[in-house]
Amino acid sequence: MSSLSDQSHLDLILCRVAGYLCESNLTKDEYGDSLFDVTGYPLTGDLPLLNRKIFRGKRVNIREHPYIVSVRRHNCHYLTGSLITKNLVITVARPIVGVPVQQLKIVVGENYSDRGTSLLTVILVVVHQDFNPFTLVADLAMIRFYEDITFKSSIKSISLITPNLQLSNKTAFVTGWGRCDLTGKELCLPRSSAMFPDELIDPMLRSISFTITSPNLYCDGYKNHGTEVRTGMLCTGSAREENPSSSCLAVPGAPLAVNAKLVGLMSWGFGCGYLHDLPLIYTSIQHYTIWIAQNVKLFRELTKDHVSELFEATKSFAILEWLESTRVIKPKHHDHGNNYKDLHPLEIDQTLSQLQGNLYDIRDFIKEENLFLKKKLMYQVIQKAQNKSRNYKNKLEENKIKFQKLRGRPFMNKSLLLSDTGIWNENVNEDSDY
Template sequence: MCKIFLLLCISKYLTDVVWSNPIEESSNASLFDVTGYPLTGDIPLLNRKIFRGTRVNVREHPYVVSIRRNGGHYVTGTLITKNLVLTVAHPIEDVPIQELRVVTGESYSDRGTSLLSVIIILIHQDFDPFTLVADICILRFFEDIIYRSSVKSISLVMPQMTLSGTAFVTGWGRCDFTGNELCLPRTSQYYPDEKIDPMLRSVPLTINSQNHYCEGYKLHGTDIGKGMLCAGGAREENSAYPCLAVPGAPLVLGAKLVGILSWGFGCGFQHDLPLIYTSTQYYTSWITHNIVMFRTLSNNDFTQLFQATKSCVLLDWLSRTRISMPLSHDHSNVYKELQLMKFDEKLVMLQGRPYDIRDYIYETEFHNKKILLYEEVKKTLEEKLSKAEIIKNASKLLLLHKVMPFLSNKSLLGVTYEDNDNSDDD
């Protein structure tokens, strides 16, 4: 009897360890109440947990990429062309572009010999950070990759296709300490309270048209809007149900991209619900339109933008590593117009909000100028004016707003300029 009682106590203890109340976790305490459900009306953010995920090699999922921020893994992405990555918008929206890189062909999120430079961030025009509607964005990196066994793009699922069957969701997340799975925990400056598992993991799930567990979100005042796909199982159905709650992780059915993981209540809590993906079926036209527009631009068109981005990264590194800063000296003609570049004429045709290095320097002053410039270009294109008229009208608009040079060692290092209209550039 004593042995039986001891086994029951141990079993009860292990159950409590596996399904600990999320209120005890500092990183998620503000999102959940004592019942284990998200607060009424809240959008439950993903906790980056992986429970009972299978360790896989990137050659099994060669479309999965690691999006790095300042060298460390930040979010999972999906390779859709030789220079475009699809991911969710909410972790990317406020991140300076010079901090982002892309690593392909690696099974471990802390490895990689080649960091691809992100030069364009394209966020969906309807993205709402509060409701996570249209939670989708595209990253354009400068270098064209070469396809190989560990690096391949993936096609989108057909818009009319009925989704049914076993799918896989894959990515990098937190260590699962509930079983005997091997984990090599890493820390992250962006998630200091979490132990990140650098090994790529995958979880199977069943997609079907009738998933009544998805109704659990509506019961708690959280609607599943258009463009959102609810898929997976619930903890109520199976207490040992595997799950993966990693932002941006691709959901693949029949070797086609079905969605990217956006938000949801799970995994590893007492009342897990199926997770919510941004549906690539719903946004097929948005994705394909922008792919076509990006293909009209070559690397030669983006060379200046690439050089400016790399220069900004280098200057930032020098400013943080120098023992003593150089003495300031006067510059002349420190203000000059924001010029309409060749690639700008194509970027304004994209659907969404494009960001590049100009949006993140000079304390967003160029960002505001660029918005005005793009609005003028769009207006003139709608009026079917000639290229010369477009440039002329844009120049008139910019003359009304004094701007700073596109790149300057001084301004990037935080040196303040005085207004001087008769001086020379660096």
């Protein structure tokens, strides 16, 4: 890439200071052939979504980042995720909210996003309960697939960053699959995609690195345009003004890793691929550590035997959809509504109902007889019963503690203090004879 003249560089800076809304006089030759779109910032208050572009990303082997997974939709690469257990992936929520689970698959251990010897079956998706599609607050989701994978050099889970660890001045890596570099100077094997028909997708895994700085003054660019970086979001990375030739990667779900620990998931931001890129915004893992840890604990209680019914139902429904869409002579319609008029809880529903967040499985995407509404009501009943049981246990524990404080007498009726009513009169003198 040719270097910028001092005057051109000054003009570029003045353009940004004026509010990012002016056009630059730089030619493509001065800034790289077909490198950037010369456009202004989106309308004031708009939330800039990621464009999946990659610039000067280094090709890497999956063994360097073995926690990277490809989330497929209709068997095409759709989203980048991170492996955190042998059957659990964490990623951003926005692209998968409302997507039927039977359309999703997971591929692990591959350098290329268009390859994979096996597709792992997604059976459960949990979206953070505070996720807001308009502000992208709590842009976080967990995907549970049925198969238990075996770890090896190209497939490993990644640990979470310590919640109170300071990140400033540490080297970070962001890795994922995105669009081909527009300069034409980077090797790319362009692929078309049913999910992104207007884009040339680069199937090769790429990574960039940078040093985290705090505070990052370039993050104020969002505030200047009425776009708020809210609690639970992490703004980090380089800005085009700071380094015109800096690499960038704007891939939804791409993990931000520091010292082989997961720090963030790429969520939104203005870049990469513009003359005035800003640092990108990640969902902060440190902020959501408790939510992740509590759900991981519950997911680990579920074995393949526990989720086998959901797996069979998901696979069967996917096969029926495929037959109905591909066969000339359509198969006999399977009326799920008549077969499942009375929705009964599965054995695992007691555990699943304890998960924090909005849970989706195949029952949420069978439209006949409003099964998803029946499931929602069923979970409300289960959760109400669990809360009642939990409150009873808490009251029982409180009364046990109160009993331990009493100077007991041989003739005292202990069962009164530990009765099902959970009632104890504190006004009774502990030394009085009943």
